[in-house]
Amino acid sequence: MAQIREGHPEALECLIRRHQQPLVNFFRRMGAYMDAEDLAQETFIRVYKYRDRYQPTAKFTSFLYTVARHVWLDLLRQSRKREELTRRLESDGPRSSDGGHPAARLKMDADGALRRLPEKLRSVIVLSFYQGLKYEEIATVLRIPLGTVKSRVFLALARLKEVWHDDE
Amino acid sequence: MTTNNVLPTDSSPFQSGAGTCPREADLPGYWLESLSADQKREWERHFQECATCRAAHSEWEQLFARMKIKENPIVDLAPRVMAKIPASAWTQPTWKEWISAIRRPVLKIAALLAVVVGIGILAGTVIWMSRTDRSLVFPQLAQKSSPSKLRPAQEADAGPALRRSLDWLQGAQEPDGRWDAKTWGAQPQFGVGVSALALLALIHKEPQVFASPYAETVRRGISHLIDTMSEEGLMGPSVSGATYNQGLATLAILEAQSRESHPEWKAAGERAVKWLIGAQHPDGGWGYIAGDTPNSSATIWPLQALIRAEGDGFAETRPAVERGLDWLAQSVTSSGELAYNAPQPSADTPVTLTAAGAVCFLLQQHDSVHPMARRLMAALRRLAPDGRMASEPNYYRQYFVGKAFELAADAETVQRLASGNNRWLTCQVASGPQTGSWEAVDPWGGIGGRVYSTALASLALPDFN
Numbered sequence: 001m002a003q004i005r006e007g008h009p010e011a012l013e014c015l016i017r018r019h020q021q022p023l024v025n026f027f028r029r030m031g032a033y034m035d036a037e038d039l040a041q042e043t044f045i046r047v048y049k050y051r052d053r054y055q056p057t058a059k060f061t062s063f064l065y066t067v068a069r070h071v072w073l074d075l076l077r078q079s080r081k082r083e084e085l086t087r088r089l090e091s092d093g094p095r096s097s098d099g100g101h102p103a104a105r106l107k108m109d110a111d112g113a114l115r116r117l118p119e120k121l122r123s124v125i126v127l128s129f130y131q132g133l134k135y136e137e138i139a140t141v142l143r144i145p146l147g148t149v150k151s152r153v154f155l156a157l158a159r160l161k162e163v164w165h166d167d168e
Numbered sequence: 169m170t171t172n173n174v175l176p177t178d179s180s181p182f183q184s185g186a187g188t189c190p191r192e193a194d195l196p197g198y199w200l201e202s203l204s205a206d207q208k209r210e211w212e213r214h215f216q217e218c219a220t221c222r223a224a225h226s227e228w229e230q231l232f233a234r235m236k237i238k239e240n241p242i243v244d245l246a247p248r249v250m251a252k253i254p255a256s257a258w259t260q261p262t263w264k265e266w267i268s269a270i271r272r273p274v275l276k277i278a279a280l281l282a283v284v285v286g287i288g289i290l291a292g293t294v295i296w297m298s299r300t301d302r303s304l305v306f307p308q309l310a311q312k313s314s315p316s317k318l319r320p321a322q323e324a325d326a327g328p329a330l331r332r333s334l335d336w337l338q339g340a341q342e343p344d345g346r347w348d349a350k351t352w353g354a355q356p357q358f359g360v361g362v363s364a365l366a367l368l369a370l371i372h373k374e375p376q377v378f379a380s381p382y383a384e385t386v387r388r389g390i391s392h393l394i395d396t397m398s399e400e401g402l403m404g405p406s407v408s409g410a411t412y413n414q415g416l417a418t419l420a421i422l423e424a425q426s427r428e429s430h431p432e433w434k435a436a437g438e439r440a441v442k443w444l445i446g447a448q449h450p451d452g453g454w455g456y457i458a459g460d461t462p463n464s465s466a467t468i469w470p471l472q473a474l475i476r477a478e479g480d481g482f483a484e485t486r487p488a489v490e491r492g493l494d495w496l497a498q499s500v501t502s503s504g505e506l507a508y509n510a511p512q513p514s515a516d517t518p519v520t521l522t523a524a525g526a527v528c529f530l531l532q533q534h535d536s537v538h539p540m541a542r543r544l545m546a547a548l549r550r551l552a553p554d555g556r557m558a559s560e561p562n563y564y565r566q567y568f569v570g571k572a573f574e575l576a577a578d579a580e581t582v583q584r585l586a587s588g589n590n591r592w593l594t595c596q597v598a599s600g601p602q603t604g605s606w607e608a609v610d611p612w613g614g615i616g617g618r619v620y621s622t623a624l625a626s627l628a629l630p631d632f633n
Contacts (some may be wrong), residue, residue: 009250010594016246017561017609024242044249110237127626128200129235135201135523153200154193161231 001054001063009093016044019064022131026065030072031115037126039075045104058140061133065141069123076119114164128153176332183527188620189220198225199232203583244560326586326629329596330373332604333626338365340500340605341620345392353608353617360396360404362616363389364416365623371423373626378428390424393417394436401443408456413487414444415454444470445488451497464499464507467492468524475531493532496525497540504547519551523568530575537576545576555585561592562610563624570628587632596625 008153020040027036046067047054064080097113114122125132128149133141135149144151191214196209199204215222247587342348345365347358367389370382378387383512396403396417404413417442426432448454448468453462454470472494478485499507505518506525522544529541551557552569566585572579595607606625616624 008594009253009258012253013250013591014527014561014607014609015245016208016249016593017244017613018607020245021239021242024245025239027239028239037245040242041245041248041252044245045252048249048253054191055227110235115236128196129232130237135197150193150197153196157196157228157231160235161227164231 001051001057001060004048005051012044012048017049018060020044021062022070026040026068026126026131027072029114029130030122032072033111035075039068039071043071046071059137061131062140065127065131065133065137071140113160116163117156117159118145121152121159124149124152125156127162142168191217191218191424192221192224195221195224195228195276199228222405226442234446235513246560268631272405283583319617326593327632329462329471329593330626330629330632332596333606333622333629334373334382334604335372336604337619337622338382339623341366341385343390343541344391345395347389347619349617349619351425352619353613354616354620355615357405357407357409358575358616358620360393360413361409361416361626362619362623364393364413364420365616365627367393367420368416368621369623371420371427373629373631375632383514386424387428390421390433393421394432395571397436397439399441400446401441403440406457408460410457411444411447411454411460411466411470412438412456415471415473416445418444418473419469422480425439426480436484437477437480441474441482444473448491448496452491452493454492461494461509464496464506464521464525465508467496467503468521471528472531473497493538494530495541500540500543501527504543505551506544507524517558518539519548520565520568522548523565523572526572527568527575530572541576545572555581559591561595561607562612563592563606563621563628564610566592567624568626583630586628592625595621 001015004015023040023043024036027039043064047064050067054060054078062073114125117125127138128135128143135146135153138149139146146154198208203211215225228293282408282576321483332483334479337347340352346359347363349356349362352362354362367386370386370389371377374380374382377383398406402409402410402414403417418437421433421437421440425437430546430584433604444454447458449459449462453467455461455463456466460466471489474482474485474489474492478489496506499509501507504522506521507518508521526548529538529544531540532541548569554572555568555569557565570582570585574583595609597605597607599601602618606617606621608614608616608621610621613621
C-alpha cells in the first residue's frame with residue numbers, strides 16, 4: 001500500500017493479482033456468483049481511492065475485506081438489485097445435475113447451504129472458513145465484538161448442519 | 169426445509185454428546201483459528217476428558233470436510249481495474265501529501281500571506297488550484313523522491329535483486345533441507361518440485377556455488393531430495409504431476425553432482441534417470457504421471473534432465489532423448505509453435521512452450537544447430553519480437569524465453585528481457601520479512617507459491633557480472 005500511495009501503478013497490479021482470486025471467492029460465497037468479478041473490481045478501485053485511510057499497522061486483509069464488505073452492503077442496499085439478486089441466489093452457480101466433475105456437486109451443495117444462512121451468519125463463516133481471517137480480524141471488518149464473532153460462527157455452523165440434515 | 173432469519177436458540181445442536189460443555193462453543197476455533205502447538209495440545213487433552221466435545225469434534229470435522237469448495241479460476245482483473253484509474257491520477261498528490269506540503273515553512277508563509285490578502289482571494293485561489301494541475305503549483309509533490317519498496321524496473325544492474333532472491337531462498341529452507349510447500353503457498357504434491365527449483369536457482373546463479381555461503385544449503389537440499397526417493401527412483405508422491413517433480417529433482421541432483429561429486433549423489437542420479445526412462449510413454453513424450461498420455465508441458469523437464477544426464481556420460485539415455493525430441497518435433501504446429509500435444513494447439517501458452525521446446529533442442533551438443541531449434545526460434549521471434557511479450561508477470565515464461573535466447577546466443581534480446589520497464593521485475597518484495605522473494609502473482613503462483621516464484625524469477629534474472 002505504501003508503494004501505491006507513492007504512485008506506483010505496478011504495486012497496485014501486484015496487489016490485485018495477489019488478492020483477486022480470494023476476493024472473487026468471497027463475493028461468490030456471499031452469494032453474488034455472476035457479479036463476483038465486478039464486485040471485486042469495484043473493491044480494488046475503492047482500495048486505490050481510499051489508499052490514504054489504510055493504517056500500515058493493520059493487516060491489509062482486514063482493510064481489504066472491510067472495503068469489500070461495504071461494496072457488498074452497497075449492493076444489498078440497492079433494492080432493485082436486491083430483488084434481482086434474490087432471483088440469482090436461487091438460480092446461480094453450477095448444478096449437480098450438470099453431469100460434470102463430482103466436485104461440482106460438492107460445490108453446489110456447499111454454496112446452496114451457505115445461501116440458506118442469514119447474511120450475518122454467512123459473513124462470519126465466509127470470512128473465517130473460506131477467507132482464512134482470524135476472529136480478531138473478522139471483528140474489525142464487521143465492527144462487532146470478538147465474542148459476537150465466536151457465537152455467530154458457532155450458530156452459522158450449527159445452521160449449516162441443520163440445512164444439510166434436512167436436505168438428506 | 170425453510171430457514172428464515174430466526175437464529176437457533178439451542179446453543180448445543182449436536183445431540184450425540186453426553187451433556188454439555190462450556191468449551192463447546194469455542195470448538196470451531198480449533199479449525200478456524202491458527203492455534204499454537206500448545207493450544208492444540210490443550211484441546212487434544214480436553215477431547216480425552218470431555219465426551220461432549222469429543223463427539224462434537226467428530227461432527228464438526230465432517231461438516232468442515234463437506235464445506236470445502238473447489239474454486240473456479242477467474243480472469244485477471246488487473247487490466248480492468250487499471251483501465252478505470254486515469255494515468256494522471258498516479259502523478260497527483262494524495263490529500264495527506266497536500267497537508268504535508270502545506271505544513272512546510274515556505275508554504276506556511278504563503279498561506280499566511282493569503283490570509284492577509286483576504287478570505288475572498290483565498291477562496292478564489294482554492295478554486296483556481298482545484299482546477300489546475302497541482303504538480304504545477306507544488307512541483308515537489310510531483311517528485312516521488314522516496315525510494316520504492318518494490319525493485320525499480322529501471323535498475324541497471326540486476327545483481328542486487330538476484331542476491332536478495334538467493335538470500336531469501338536460503339533463508340526459506342527448512343532445517344531438513346526441503347522448502348515447505350504449504351508454508352510458501354504451493355500445492356503440497358509439488359513440494360519436491362519447488363525444492364528442486366530453489367536448488368536449481370542457487371546452483372545455476374551462484375558461480376562456484378560449493379565455495380559460496382550457499383554450499384551447505386545446496387548439500388542439505390540435495391540430501392533431502394534423495395531422502396524422498398522411493399526404491400524405484402521416484403522423488404515425491406506418485407500423483408498427477410509427478411513427472412514435474414521428478415524432472416526438476418533429477419536435474420537438480422545432476423547439476424549438483426557435476427559441480428561436487430559424491431558417490432551417493434551419483435547413484436541417486438542414476439536411479440532417478442532410470443525412473444524417468446521407465447516413465448516415458450511409448451510415443452516418446454511424458455504425461456503427468458508414468459504412462460500417462462504425453463503432453464509437451466510435462467515432457468520438457470524430464471527431457472532436459474535426460475539431456476543433462478547424457479552430457480554427464482549416462483550412455484543409456486540417448487535413445488530416450490531421441491524419442492523425446494522426436495515426440496516434441498511431432499507436436500510442433502505448421503506455424504512452428506510447440507503445441508500442448510500434437511492435435512491440440514495450446515491457446516494460452518504458445519510462447520512458453522515454444523521457448524521451452526527450443527531450449528530442449530538447443531541443448532543438443534552438436535556442431536550445428538538442430539533444424540527444429542531454428543524453426544522454434546523463428547516462431548518465438550515472431551511471438552515475442554525482441555523479447556517483447558504481454559506485460560503481466562509470468563516468471564515461467566520469462567525464464568524459458570530468456571533461456572532460449574541465451575542458448576541461441578542472442579545477447580541483446582536477453583539483456584532487453586531483464587531490463588527496462590518489464591513489469592515482472594517490479595514484483596520483488598523489497599521490505600519486510602519476505603524481502604528478496606517474489607510475489608506469487610503469475611499464472612502458476614497458485615500452484616508453486618513463493619518459492620517457485622522466487623526461484624523462477626532468479627533463474628530469469630541475468631547472471632552476476
